[in-house]
Amino acid sequence: MPGIPRSHGGSQVMAGRRRWPPNDRLVYERERRAWSQEEAASQADQLAIRLGLRGVVFTGAQFGRWERGECRPRPPYLGVVCRLYEASAEALGLCDPPPPDGFALAAGRSPGSAVSSPSDLPAEGEGNLDRRVAMASMAAVLGASLLEFTGALRHSNVGERMLAYIEADAARFATQYATVGPSELLSPVQGTVAVVQKYLEGHQPIEHRRRLCRAAAQLATVAGMTLFNLRNEQQARWAFRAAAEAAAEAEDELLGAWVAASECMIPTYNGDPWEVLAVTRRGQRLAGGAGSAVVAKLAALEAKAHASLGNGGAARDALASANRAMTRATAEELQPGVFGFTPAKYFFYAGTCHVRLGQSDAALEASQQALALYQPTKAFSEPTIARIDMAMAYANRGDVDQACQLSRQATAIPADLRTGPIMARVQEFFAGLEPRHRGLPAVQEVREQLALPRPTQTDGV
Numbered sequence: 136m137p138g139i140p141r142s143h144g145g146s147q148v149m150a151g152r153r154r155w156p157p158n159d160r161l162v163y164e165r166e167r168r169a170w171s172q173e174e175a176a177s178q179a180d181q182l183a184i185r186l187g188l189r190g191v192v193f194t195g196a197q198f199g200r201w202e203r204g205e206c207r208p209r210p211p212y213l214g215v216v217c218r219l220y221e222a223s224a225e226a227l228g229l230c231d232p233p234p235p236d237g238f239a240l241a242a243g244r245s246p247g248s249a250v251s252s253p254s255d256l257p258a259e260g261e262g263n264l265d266r267r268v269a270m271a272s273m274a275a276v277l278g279a280s281l282l283e284f285t286g287a288l289r290h291s292n293v294g295e296r297m298l299a300y301i302e303a304d305a306a307r308f309a310t311q312y313a314t315v316g317p318s319e320l321l322s323p324v325q326g327t328v329a330v331v332q333k334y335l336e337g338h339q340p341i342e343h344r345r346r347l348c349r350a351a352a353q354l355a356t357v358a359g360m361t362l363f364n365l366r367n368e369q370q371a372r373w374a375f376r377a378a379a380e381a382a383a384e385a386e387d388e389l390l391g392a393w394v395a396a397s398e399c400m401i402p403t404y405n406g407d408p409w410e411v412l413a414v415t416r417r418g419q420r421l422a423g424g425a426g427s428a429v430v431a432k433l434a435a436l437e438a439k440a441h442a443s444l445g446n447g448g449a450a451r452d453a454l455a456s457a458n459r460a461m462t463r464a465t466a467e468e469l470q471p472g473v474f475g476f477t478p479a480k481y482f483f484y485a486g487t488c489h490v491r492l493g494q495s496d497a498a499l500e501a502s503q504q505a506l507a508l509y510q511p512t513k514a515f516s517e518p519t520i521a522r523i524d525m526a527m528a529y530a531n532r533g534d535v536d537q538a539c540q541l542s543r544q545a546t547a548i549p550a551d552l553r554t555g556p557i558m559a560r561v562q563e564f565f566a567g568l569e570p571r572h573r574g575l576p577a578v579q580e581v582r583e584q585l586a587l588p589r590p591t592q593t594d595g596v
């Protein structure tokens with residue numbers, strides 16, 4: 136009889152007509168991994184074998200039917216698909232939710248939360264490939280994809296639900312940037328970038344296009360920071376270029392200011408304060424004096440650049456401007472993440488300023504305030520650098536033992552979390568030591584733990 140479900144290849148099918156609307160979420164999860172339907176079926180077959188389900192076989196045609204809404208997978212196929220995409224059946228649109236008391240986007244998720252998490256990625260997948268080689272290859276692919284954004288910013292077609300998935304992922308990656316290692320974050324960002332790039336090559340209403348470009352700018356900004364943390368500077372610069380053009384295409388100047396603020400990490404940790412000042416001026420023009428946390432961040436970055444140049448008065452004025460701007464920022468803007476500027480980050484930046492101006496007491500006070508505010512969080516990079524700032528302050532006082540004890544904490548984090556900025560700051564610490572202190576056993580011990588080369592007679596000259 137028409138309308139009676141029947142079984143077909145591990146699927147529940149409604150005879151004679153489509154039972155469910157097309158499943159955009161399944162399409163999204165597959166495409167963000169850059170899989171064809173046949174490749175998704177192959178991945179599912181391999182996963183089923185690992186789960187001990189040797190009689191369960193998948194085909195690309197099955198995935199096509201599920202994505203078109205012609206049928207849904209039944210157990211044990213359903214369980215494999217959920218494991219494959221790391222999401223619940225309800226989140227994947229493969230079961231009907233109970234009558235809602237309110238609004239919820241997915242089981243176990245609150246409205247506005249992202250649809251994927253870097254920390255949820257399965258551990259397997261790299262096989263016996265050398266991890267560093269794999270990361271370098273992935274970074275190169277992502278950098279090239281982001282460079283192509285600049286040629287893809289035309290018209291796009293994307294449905295409302297798909298756009299919501301993309302925006303949610305972009306928001307989550309921006310929030311998790313501070314707490315997730317760059318090598319772990321790179322893959323999911325790359326997958327979402329690929330999905331956005333595909334839609335940027337289509338057609339869509341102007342408002343959808345703006346939203347998609349805004350998400351592209353956010354993703355490219357996170358990608359740029361992640362790539363620089365992995366010491367891929369050229370790809371990072373491509374990413375920030377793509378982010379700036381996507382923000383301009385979205386006609387979102389405030390977002391463009393955030394992109395500029397994030398881009399400053401490259402010259403900041405490359406030791407080029409003049410480039411920092413040039414980029415912050417561009418960001419301030421885009422912000423247009425808005426009462427926003429981005430104005431505070433740009434001013435604090437200017438303060439660090441002036442301190443590096445020895446301009447104490449300009450650095451103090453910029454820190455004061457940052458403090459004033461923070462009082463006008465919204466609570467949302469003062470939250471952690473790429474597009475926020477927290478009090479912890481303000482004190483972290485202030486500590487760096489005081490260190491570079493030779494103001495050890497003020498540096499220790501600001502850095503200790505930053506660490507106290509970071510303590511409840513899972514952030515790893517900025518607290519580590521704050522401790523290195525404190526080590527530099529103690530070294531300036533002549534307390535090398537205390538300085539080494541603090542810098543030794545940089546060795547306590549896993550090697551894959553020792554980002555480019557962390558190691559740049561560590562190198563700056565050692566270069567700043569007086570020549571008579573560089574050969575001390577405590578100093579050499581820390582260098583060896585960090586696998587740094589022994590200093591030469593000309594180091595620091």
